[in-house]
Each structure stands twice: as structure tokens, then as C-alpha cells.
Amino acid sequence: MRQSHLAVLNFMPAIEITNLRKQYNGLVAVDSLNLKINEGEIFGLLGPNGAGKTTTLMMLTTLIKPTSGTAAINGFDIVKNPSEVRKSIGMVFQDPSSDEILTGYENLKLHGMLYGMDGKLREKRIEEILKLVNLEDRKNDFVKKYSGGMRRRLELGRGLIHHPKILFLDEPTLGLDPQARENIWQYVEKLTKEEKITIIITTHYMEEAEKLCDRLAIIDKGKIVALGSPKELKEVIGGDIVTLKIRNPNINGLENLNFIKKIEIKGDILSLVVMNANINLPRILKIAGEVESVEVKSGTLEEVFLKYTGREIKENASGGRWSEKVIQYKSKK
């Protein structure tokens, strides 16, 4: 009690990662990670497959031990005090983790029991959660009869039943169709509005990262290569990219415009990095010279990602993995 009181006074971050490192047989999966995540934030870990996102999550949720370094979750050390950490967190896994021989209700009940909730409290919370994820009328159906989206919703709800301070979502919409994905996003947004909860989400969908996250860390080869809000990250690129085909360019004039961040010339092709190109384009065209053609590309996270990792993120690199697992699981018996 005393500890948490003091912690609030000190504005304790929800998560503080210090030199966190994981090595498997000489292969560095996570390399000296340092990061602070604030309370109430939706924080995204963005990176290609094998970047170390899931390994990081597994360490933060005490499923694996770090090789060195540590992290404090809700003020509790993941190495020294894993059981307090576990009480503070909820997680939605990348692969299906509900038992499909049980009903939706039974899965929630099982989870409630694992978190030591007595019958009365459990029933109350199950009811709340079923309402939240809109599965009230399907609660007595076996999970094997659920669609992929419903199952994800159930698992999302299950991760919340014990009122965790911090919720981890590992690729929460992987393998879902666009509509189901939109649906999950809505629930996540609703959550941060209604409950005071910090959410850590790993994803390799740019759209997801941009739509949901307050801040993002781009991770590549186990390291954070960029950190900031989606807006800040896009500003690193400097703005929108305007490509002009031009004769006799007025370079001096363009250099005097303060909203132009960068100029590159290749033959008669002029590449400009421009803040707010949609507003400033007319002024550029007025003084640039004899312009033959114009192309404007607005800065996206994809370009930010490309800049930092030298690679494009492959949206479908592991697409359908989740649903494949569901199918595997179904054919097991």
C-alpha cells in the first residue's frame, strides 16, 4: 500500500526497461533495450518479423528470463518479483490461446480462477466483460464455433477480467479480415477511454500503429532505432515528398522557403522534402521554374520504417498465421 502511494507521487512510469537483453545460443534477439512507457499510454512496438518484439514481450510478462538487464512493470521487477508483475498484467497472445473445447463463458471462468477471483466477483466481471466485447449471446457456445474475430474478442476480454494495470497485445489483429480488425481497434480505443490502462501493442501493420498508438518504437534486430509519436516519426522524414520535373530550376529561391527541408537534384528531376505540401505547393510552383510535371507523396510510417531499417515492412510476411494455427488446432484431435 505504502509503496504504491509513494510511487504515484514519483510519477512512476507503467514500464521502465533498463538494458534489457536476451541472447539465444550467441544470437542476440533483444539488444540492450532502454525504454520508459507512461501510464495510460498506448505504446506500439513496430518491427519486421524476428525483430525481437515478441521476445521483449515474453520477458516483460515473465514468461522468459532476460540474459541481462531488467524491467519494472507497475513498479515490480520482472526478475525479482515475477508474481507481482503477473498480477499487474494481462496479455492477448499472438496465437489462439483459448480452449475451444470450452465455451466462451468457461474460458473466462477458468481465467478468473487462475487469478484467484472468488465466485461472486468472478461472475460479475465475466458479465461485464461479455458485454464489453459483445459476446453475451454467444457465451454458452463452444469456442470452436466462434469466428476468428470473435475468438480474438474473447481473448481480449479475458485479458482484462482481472483488471490489469497493463495490457500486452501481441499482434492482436494478425490474420483477421479488415472488418474484424477495425472491430478490435474499436474495442482497444474504447478500453483506454473507459478504463485507466496502459496498453503495449506489437504489430507490423503500419495502419494499426498509426491509428492506435500514442507513441511508437521502431525495433530492428533487437534494437530501438526510432522512438516517438507517429506524427513525430513522420516529421523525421521531414514532411511530404514533392518530385518535380523541371527546367532551369530556381534553386536559390527554393532554398529561401523555410518550409522546404531538403533539396536533391538529379538531372532535371528535383526532389523536395516539404512540410505540409498540400498548403505550400502553390508557392513552390510559383517560383520553382518551368515545371513540366509534379508528384506529391505524403510521408507515411512506411517511409519512416524504410529509412531506419533499410527494409520495407512486409505486411503479409506471416499473414494468416493465427488462423493457420486455429486450423492446426482444430485438426489435432
Add this chain to the structure above:
Amino acid sequence: MIELMGIYALWYREFKVFLRERSRVVASIINPVLWLLIFGGGLGANVAIKGVNYQAFIYPGILAQAVLFSSVFFGVYIVWDKKIDFLKEVLIAPVSRTSIFIGKVIGGTTDSLLQASILLLIGLLLSQGFIPGLHLTIYSSLLALAVLFITTIGFVSLGLILGSQMESMEGFQMIISFLVFPLFFLSGALFPIDNLPSWLTPFTFLNPLTYTVDALRNVILGISQFGLLYDIGMISVFSFIAILIGTYAFEKMKV
């Protein structure tokens, strides 16, 4: 408190699954019955061992076999919980791994004993003159169940130890061929162990199932090689060691 509820939670899941996977239960009952009626009936026509009708002689062995198979398989099936992320979901809860292990063991023990109970009911029925020499009573059934209770704890633990170290079901066939069947054949379930070549004797003495079969034969047929106390002592030692190793294996288990 949370640990007890966690153990109960795991048992609750296993029990629900057991009740719903009826085909698995039916298969696990049919198999021993076929051994008893067809194998025992076919061979038993010309064989009697230690003055006992062959079918009656192998009935305790078949009981032990059924419990051996269902217990070990139950444990190894934890690989499936690993394959989907269900196991992670359990491991991330604030319940100790020891409790998770105990919950699993109790779940598997319940499964195996329910199957054994059905086989004992069938045995009671067959004792009504269908198998000459088999005189199972309710009292001896309960004693048999007690013996099987200690046995199944050990074998579920053994299965869980193996399953906790495996990453896929690829090794499953190996376990059947190199562990489960040898344990069965070297237990005296189908013939007295002194019929085996002498170089195999040490293996039969190291085999915990040998003592289960001997104890069951003792309480059901009244014939015994080692004596009931010795048998129960040996089975208890085996189960105790298996629990210890199992707890350790769960503590070290990678996910």
C-alpha cells in the same frame, strides 16, 4: 488461496475436456476390453497360469495397461497446450508452476481413474461367470482403485515431464515405442515375469508397472510375487520421485 484455486482451475478444465471428448474415452475403454476378450480369450483357450484361467490372470494386467497408456498420453498432450498459446495463458497467471503441475496431475489422475472405474465395472460384470476364475468384488475393486491411484500419479507426472521437454508431437511415436510398450511388456501384465530371459530381469524390477500389476493381482486374484506392502512401497517411491522431477521440469520448462 490463489494457488488452491489455480489447481482447481486446471482440474476444472481437464475434467470438462474429459467429459466432452467422449470418443477418446470410449476408445480408451474399448482397447483394453479387446485385449481381454480377444487376446485373452484366444490365448486363454489353452493356457492357465499359476492355476488361474488366462483371461482372469491378465485382467489386472490390462487394468494396469489402460492406466499406463491414458496417464502417459495425458501428460504428453501438454505439448498441444504449448502448440497453441493456451499454456502461456496459464503460465502468465499469478499461479506458481508447482501448482500448475499439481493441477495437471490431479486432472490426469481423475481421467485415468474414471477410465479404470469403467473397466472395473466391466470386470464386476465379467465376474458373473463370464470369465471363470475372476471373482472381482466391490471391495477388491476399491482396493484396486487405490493401487491405481498411486500408480497414475507417477505416470501422469512422467508424461508431463516428457511433454514439458518436447516442442512438437514428433517424439510421441518414440515414446510409445521405447517407453510405453516396453513398460507394458516388461510388467508381467500378460505373463509371469519369471518367464522372461534372465537378462531382462533387472528391467522388470526397475519397472514401476511390475509392482502395480503384482499388487492388482494380489487384491483381485489373491496371487502375488512381492507382497502388497512391498508393491505399494515401490509404486509410492516411483510416484514421489516422478512428482519431484516433474515439479523441477515445470520450473525449467521453456515456452
